[in-house]
Amino acid sequence: MSAILTIIKREFTSYFYSPTAYVFIVIFLVLSGFFTFMMSSFFTNNESSLLVFFSWFPWIYLILIPAVGMPMWADERRLGTIELLFTMPVTAVQSILGKFIAAWLFIGIALLLTFPMVITVGYLGYPDYGAIACGYLGSFLLAGAYLAISGMTSAMTRSQVVSFILSAVFCLLLIFSGWPPFTDMLVEWAPTWLLQGAASLSVMPHFASIQRGVIDSRDLIYYFSVIFFSLFTTGILLRTHRAG
């Protein structure tokens, strides 16, 4: 357990040693503000909720989270530090979890820094704070799912660029898999079970349901299974690479 904490501490502080953290946070806040106020005309909606604000997250995350996740293992392999890490008395599970949790916490902090949005709606009207809390929880879980996928693609390659593109595509598939144009493409030839399977992979219904202020165990299970599957695959990929 203490080894995980040590890894979390190092990974987390390393974000702030490099420009990554600051660039990420600034761009995240600017983008989320821009989309909410300019694209969704937040004020003219005349609604004291953060629904439009949260609705942009699956898209903003699509670019930003792969950027946070891409160095996770690709850099370790490129620099060779993975050889240091895996010859320390630490298990692969501890390393994988430690790195993942550190990155997730970092994104959580960026998410918390959007608090002026909450103050704004609170000042202008009477929002449902429970729904806002759920919105944040849903966004945090979504970030975790994307991040786990980015970590997995990062373990596939030494190149951060390849990792970025792969994870953006995988995350996009998660968004699109329940989307009618995508399912229509499958409906012509795919058996029903595949169609339903693909649709059930979609992240959107789960994201929307938590935003409405309902924490359904099915949504939690969905997010945690995506995270678990991705972390597990990361472990297998790392082991395969070392075996040569």
Place this chain on the structure above:
Amino acid sequence: MIKVENLYKWYGTKLAVEDISFSVNKGEILGFIGPNGAGKSTTMRMITGFIPISKGRACVGGFDIEANPIEAKALFGYLPENAPLYANMTVRDFLLFCLELRGFRGKQLKEKTDKVIHTCFLNSVQHQNIDTLSKGYRHRTCFAQSIIHDPDVLVLDEPTDGLDPNQKREIRNLIKEMGKNKAIILSTHILEEVEAVCSRVLVIDKGRKVFDGTPDTLKGKSEKAGIIHVEIFSSDAAALTSKLQELDGVLRAEIEKEDGDFAVLKVFPDRTRPSQELCSMIHEVSVKERWKLGELKVEQGRLDEVFHCITGNDA
């Protein structure tokens, strides 16, 4: 402390390490030498548990690296090839991180870090970011992380690679000092390093062990080892040569150089007696015959020549 039994490694169908066995005890420094791509790093990576073993067994301090990796890994320090480091940390933070990963806490963290920073001459750069360091400092920082917890076993993959001559000497002295109460494996392709540091040598070539013994035995394999050069002041070198040839233990003697009343003779021993004994016999003869002896020198045999003979068959 380190025990390796019939180690094999296949990469796909390519055999990288074939049937390597050896053991290293406390107080021993084993030099691992061989040409590039011979399988030195692969073997070390298997011993340290970084890559899985295809066949065979490696134990550190009695713990099998595959069955009890955590216990085994706690016992050794490892310096990987090219000394990898996390770039976005200071030297001190990096060393603290390595200690914490190994489970050290509290006062020990500061003590051990201070000590290793002092031993590895890192004082001046300890608060500097690692990516701003020169190669020598980077290498020493990675070396520092391998010895920071004072392990019983050290595995060092090319510990002096990329250092300048002074730094090389410092690190070698350090390794030699630590070798008194640790079991150390180090790989290198610098032969002088083997002579300077190691108590035992293991030569591997194309994944196979081709020699295991002391550096002196390895040198003894040289064809030139044991030849005695006799510098003498005399105008009749041929007569001297035939006189020396009559000595017991001399295979043959020949003139190496002749210049007026000065000559250098080469005496090939038949290896039935030590070269030193032969030297004193030559000395006795020269006293008896009233020769003016300039110098007697025994050829030591050169490691690079032996190395070339053993490993350079198709090079």
